[in-house]
Amino acid sequence: MSASAMNRRTWLGRALATAGVMALAACERGVSFSERLKVSAEALTRRSQRLLIPREALAPEYDVAEISPDFKPNGSISPAAADYVALRDAGFADYRLEIDGLVERPLSLSLAELRARPARTQITKHDCVEGWTAIGQWTGVRLETLLDEAGLKPEAKYVVFHCFDALTQTEEGPRYYESIDLVDARHPQTLLAYDMNGEVLGVPHGAPLRLRVERQLGYKQAKYIRRIEVVDSFADIQGGNGGYWPDRGYEWYAGI
Ligand SMILES: Nc1nc2c(c(=O)[nH]1)N[C@H]1C(S)=C(S)[C@@H](COP(=O)(O)O)O[C@H]1N2
Ligand SMILES: [Mo]
Numbered sequence: 616m617s618a619s620a621m622n623r624r625t626w627l628g629r630a631l632a633t634a635g636v637m638a639l640a641a642c643e644r645g646v647s648f649s650e651r652l653k654v655s656a657e658a659l660t661r662r663s664q665r666l667l668i669p670r671e672a673l674a675p676e677y678d679v680a681e682i683s684p685d686f687k688p689n690g691s692i693s694p695a696a697a698d699y700v701a702l703r704d705a706g707f708a709d710y711r712l713e714i715d716g717l718v719e720r721p722l723s724l725s726l727a728e729l730r731a732r733p734a735r736t737q738i739t740k741h742d743c744v745e746g747w748t749a750i751g752q753w754t755g756v757r758l759e760t761l762l763d764e765a766g767l768k769p770e771a772k773y774v775v776f777h778c779f780d781a782l783t784q785t786e787e788g789p790r791y792y793e794s795i796d797l798v799d800a801r802h803p804q805t806l807l808a809y810d811m812n813g814e815v816l817g818v819p820h821g822a823p824l825r826l827r828v829e830r831q832l833g834y835k836q837a838k839y840i841r842r843i844e845v846v847d848s849f850a851d852i853q854g855g856n857g858g859y860w861p862d863r864g865y866e867w868y869a870g871i
Contacts (some may be wrong), residue, residue, distance in 0.1 A: 651677040655748030670870075671799045674829035677738040682812055686741070688819030691791065694780035694839055707823040712807070716775070716845035726823055729809060732756045737804055742871050743833035753827045755808035759801045767797075767845060774800045775844040775852060776826055776837035782859065793837040794849050794857040794867070795828055804829040807840065833871035834860045 694700070702710050705728055714722040736754040758774065778791040799805055806827040809816050816822045822837025828835050835858070849855065854862030861867040 619766040633777070636723065641737060663773070668870075670679060671802065672830070674804055674871075677740065677750050679752070681750050682738060682752055686749040686751045686812075686820070687743075687747060689743060689745075689833065691778075691780035691838065692835050694786065694818075695784070696779050696781065696786040698841075699779035699839065703818060703822070712821050712824060712840065714765050714840040714845075715842070716813070717768040717771040717847060718845050719768060720764070722761065722765050724761075729756050729807065729824070732760055735803075735806055736810075737806070737827075739746070739804070739827070739829045741833055741836065744865070745833075752812045753806055753808040754810035754813075755783035755824075755827065757803065758805045758807055758826075759803075760784075760805070761843075762800060762845070765845075767860075770847045771845045772796065772847045773815050773849055773857070774846070774851060775846055775857075776840050777842040777844060778837055779841050781840040789853050789862075791837065791839070791859045791861065792853060793826070793835050794846075794852075795831070795835065799828050799830065802828070802830065815843050830870055832871055834858070834865065 642716065665798075692733050710720075710726055712729065713723045714724070733756065734754055735757055736752060738750060738752045740750050742748045762774070773794045773796055775794040776792060778793075781788045783789050795805070804827065807824050808821075808827050809824055811817070811820055816825065821836075821840075824840045825838040826836050826840060846852070849857040853859075856862045857867045
């Protein structure tokens with residue numbers, strides 16, 4: 616390795632360590648102005664880092680022995696929305712994932728149909744902007760598999776995940792959503808996960824289906840997915856910034 620490459624790595628390590636020290640309450644409600652400033656500083660660090668690591672690179676994978684015994688459930692942990700509760704109480708037997716928007720063939724898939732498709736299992740580290748991490752094993756269908764099945768229209772640019780929960784006790788207010796571009800959507804480790812640590816995904820972690828997009832922070836990992844919409848712009852969705860937390864000041868691209 617050249618000296619300059621080595622220096623860059625050392626610098627990157629320090630920058631990441633600094634980012635890690637900033638324990639942010641980003642996933643809690645009521646984000647203060649100073650917290651937002653810290654988030655902007657962190658975003659600058661990430662932007663520099665992004666120049667060094669190709670978007671297509673794989674996130675590190677871990678051994679079974681490294682799986683965290685206590686993976687903290689965060690954000691919504693038990694959605695109270697009536698449509699979700701009805702599905703949950705029936706064991707998600709009537710759940711269907713809708714895939715629509717800029718696709719040639721909209722899909723509507725049951726969990727059995729999702730499980731019948733080729734599955735991928737990976738053990739990865741989840742990194743929440745609040746400052747904690749946890750290693751978990753995820754099994755699911757690759758998002759690319761479903762996008763290829765649906766057939767993207769040429770104008771397709773982003774994949775939007777619409778969730779059941781509104782992240783409030785009452786479920787009043789806008790529902791959680793997130794979005795990624797096609798580089799992340801087609802990334803080999805980008806999964807719609809239905810199993811966690813070898814068991815059916817539980818309600819606290821996003822049952823029946825949640826996103827794993829391993830090169831990005833925790834808030835991008837949409838839980839409780841009800842619909843996937845392919846768009847060319849997210850300007851008209853909720854606050855227009857492509858996600859529940861991005862609408863509240865967080866970076867849309869939360870690369871790690
Ligand atoms: N639908 C939905 N997805 C969500 C959230 C949420 O509140 N609602 N919280 C996000 C945040 S901030 C984190 S850190 C992870 C937490 O995932 P976990 O509960 O499996 O730990 O989910 C993300 N996805
Ligand atoms: Mo998070």
